[in-house]
Amino acid sequence: MSTLARREREKRQRRNEILEAAEAVFSEKGFKGTTMQEISERVELSKGTIYLYFKSKEELYLSVCVKGVAEFGEDLEAAARKAGSLEEIIRAVYMAYIDHSLEKPAIFRVLRDTFIEQVRQNLSPATIEEISGIIRSWLELESGLIEEGIARGVFRRDLDPYGFSLTAWRMSTALIELALLKEPGVAERGDLDRYFEQSIELLIRGARADTKPAAGGRQGKRSTSSRP
Amino acid sequence: MSTLARREREKRQRRNEILEAAEAVFSEKGFKGTTMQEISERVELSKGTIYLYFKSKEELYLSVCVKGVAEFGEDLEAAARKAGSLEEIIRAVYMAYIDHSLEKPAIFRVLRDTFIEQVRQNLSPATIEEISGIIRSWLELESGLIEEGIARGVFRRDLDPYGFSLTAWRMSTALIELALLKEPGVAERGDLDRYFEQSIELLIRGARADTKPAAGGRQGKRSTSSRP
Amino acid sequence: MSTLARREREKRQRRNEILEAAEAVFSEKGFKGTTMQEISERVELSKGTIYLYFKSKEELYLSVCVKGVAEFGEDLEAAARKAGSLEEIIRAVYMAYIDHSLEKPAIFRVLRDTFIEQVRQNLSPATIEEISGIIRSWLELESGLIEEGIARGVFRRDLDPYGFSLTAWRMSTALIELALLKEPGVAERGDLDRYFEQSIELLIRGARADTKPAAGGRQGKRSTSSRP
Amino acid sequence: MSTLARREREKRQRRNEILEAAEAVFSEKGFKGTTMQEISERVELSKGTIYLYFKSKEELYLSVCVKGVAEFGEDLEAAARKAGSLEEIIRAVYMAYIDHSLEKPAIFRVLRDTFIEQVRQNLSPATIEEISGIIRSWLELESGLIEEGIARGVFRRDLDPYGFSLTAWRMSTALIELALLKEPGVAERGDLDRYFEQSIELLIRGARADTKPAAGGRQGKRSTSSRP
């Protein structure tokens, strides 16, 4: 019995070791650029052994994502449970996303890749849907905060809550991307810290109930579905 | 004489046809995911023929970059020269970026790739610097508009103009990325159109002089330079 | 334990099988003319498998060289240790060279290639020097025999011992080359056997102390260093 | 009419220019290593044009050989017609072969390649037979001199005249090969000059009627036809 338990434990541990090695390599080289050989060398296991735990390169990639998303989730939920005003909570969640990403760039990169078409082509729809579902649930979590803000009259009535969350997520993602470059090229490393703060400030201020509409708005002239 | 001229013209045309096919495939599959075979099938030429015009896959990729970036720049500058209020111009530039990207996703992706560490490995430092320089000049162009807005009292005095431009650029980039996915997964295609509009609206409103600071701001606790 | 040993043995064996197949094909077709495909078909392994044992076509070729040269040397030294008169020993070494070459044409060709400018381009200077060194030591070995012959008054005093060895080596090399042609074209196969015997007979007789100088000798009019 | 003549002349000239370029490249790179591209660049004609004059790479190679053989032939025949004793004539022919080879190494190399199995495989039997035929006729020419020597009692009765010529040809070929190396490795450049002289001296002395048989001769134990 305890033997079985130990076996089980060891098995899970092995699995985890593989996941960590894979995370590192996928993050560095991308999906296509990563070879099972390199992962296997990093965990010091044979290629064949990896296939005992994951039935394909893709499944391994998916598992890395799922693991990463789970780690992220705890941080974000903790931030959302913090005491404070609504705006403080929103900001805290946003900052938690940035902090976690900067601390674990490998996970950030792997998750980000999942939203790049080129990488997606190597993934099955099921994989994509699984990851998308988790991200969606985060966005809905934050969406709920915005809705509460609208209900309390803090935010504009015409604000799209889900759209706000999505925008905040994408904005931070793209800024983090820049911060993770060895040679940002378009911004100083130090400036980026301020930009993180300023960017969420912009969004929150812009969502406030007391702002006036921007001039010269377009009315849906363009459509994303017009793409070939 | 005219024969030579026509030959020259046809040669250039062929080269262009190859570039267009390559642009399409690189955009869909990325550098690693693209095969010379697929490009050749798309132009309906043999693989060998492509090598008459470009001496390697890498050179072909770089040529796609160079061609696209120039086109892009023209669109943005045209938008910046439009008549209208400052806010209208800022919005116009922003929308030009989005429109061009949705129409020429290949070029968009090439530009975006320049800011993804993994993909940089396929690019020469010279190319990276060239593209970074162009992006930087775009950001400075828009920065100038913001500064003018601050001077006129339209925007907050504590707003960082370059940071604003950078944020707007990164935000739109990440949203476009989402819009270019075959299966966005986290948003409906139609909703994204509204999000584009809402996102720039948020930034512009947030930049206004008459907004109050958001509550609970952090003071530089975090630092991007703490990364390994 | 014995499992490991057997594995190791089998691995070495595989490696050897590949080397033998490669030796055969390189010998027949030369470096450029040989394809990994053909080698793989000969060992009845896939192309990929070969790359598990040798990391490139070049490394495979060099491994063939190193293996063969050692075997060759043993034969020659054995011949030099045989009992008999000086002339008999010289003849034995000469014949050992021919016999070994005809039996292992691949190795012969590898050695010969080392002295063909065009083929040298595929070899590293280190490899060339290594093989040259081995040949040189063979020539010095035989040179010693000649010197002894001169000392004993069997051979002419004005004979250059190293030159004699070199001449014998080159002469046999070029005759073997002819014998290895599928279609000699300039000689019958059976005749070549006699020519081998006659050629060494000519050299030995020509070296004897009791011959008179040939008439009409030239005095260094020509110079090999006049080449561009 | 004179127009036709000029055309004919120009055509022949073009053909010759191509042959010269091909000779140079074949000599440097060997048959397989030579590309039609490189030849065409050397003559400053298009690849297509070469195919107007020669219907394949092989035919071009053959033509280079035939041209080379013809050039050689004149020198050799001139040497054979010289006044002097039989031995002097034999030596003169031998030296003419060496001198010509050192002066025109390109031709020497191309001809030599034709007697290397690896190169032969790329040639049709007809090509090989054509070249072999010419070489054979040279050997028969010299053979005649030897027979005359035997008849006059200068050379041994048991000497095989054709074998002697063949041996002399192969011996000189292999020594020239060494002299043409950038880094002979096994002999000093200056020494080779003496070796040329000594080598033919050895053969001629060895052929003399007044020498005694070498001790320890083998009796056809080995056979070149035992090869696979």
Added chain:
DNA sequence: TATGAATGAGCGTTCATTCAT
């Protein structure tokens, strides 16, 4: 006659995956 664009078979090499041990 001369061109050079175009071809396509074939090259050396890589790598996700399988399977006997």
Added chain:
DNA sequence: TATGAATGAACGCTCATTCAT
């Protein structure tokens, strides 16, 4: 369970040859 040898399809690229102009 763990291995690592083996596979074979696919990759980027080359080059002798053809053919419309």
